[in-house]
């Protein structure tokens with residue numbers, strides 16, 4: 001009896017160890033330096049924001065401007081998006097997506113210059 005119990009404990013520990021390494025591996029993979037913001041947006045965002053009868057608001061330059069600079073936008077996205085599962089992407093993915101949106105809506109640089117020195121409250125009332 002006692003021997004069986006110990007065996008099970010060892011097996012359980014080995015399994016727990018394997019689960020931890022698998023998680024570390026997954027995190028390592030998704031956090032690489034080369035994140036394609038366009039791809040992330042297509043996979044995680046577009047089905048709500050870029051479809052007919054969309055669930056989320058249309059993401060225009062004005063919408064983005066109201067969210068402040070790249071830093072503030074990234075923070076907002078991490079807290080609020082994807083709407084059904086906020087906070088589930090890596091920091092690099094959030095940053096790449098924010099940058100992609102600013103670039104494709106013609107705001108790269110501008111929004112950043114607008115409120116970097118401000119309090120970054122995202123109201124976009126700076127101009």
Ligand code: HEC
Nearest residue numbers: 041044045048049055056057059063077081082083084097
């Ligand atoms: C399940 C649907 C859904 C998904 C997926 C989703 N969003 Fe949203 N998004 C929404 C909704 C709904 C709102 C409005 C939320 C609110 O007002 O509280 C919103 C709001 C936003 C806003 C602010 C719009 C405004 O008017 O200020 C931005 C920017 C945004 N989403 C970007 C993203 C990005 C980037 C992703 C992918 C990482 C994403 N969303 C994924 C539904 C979604």
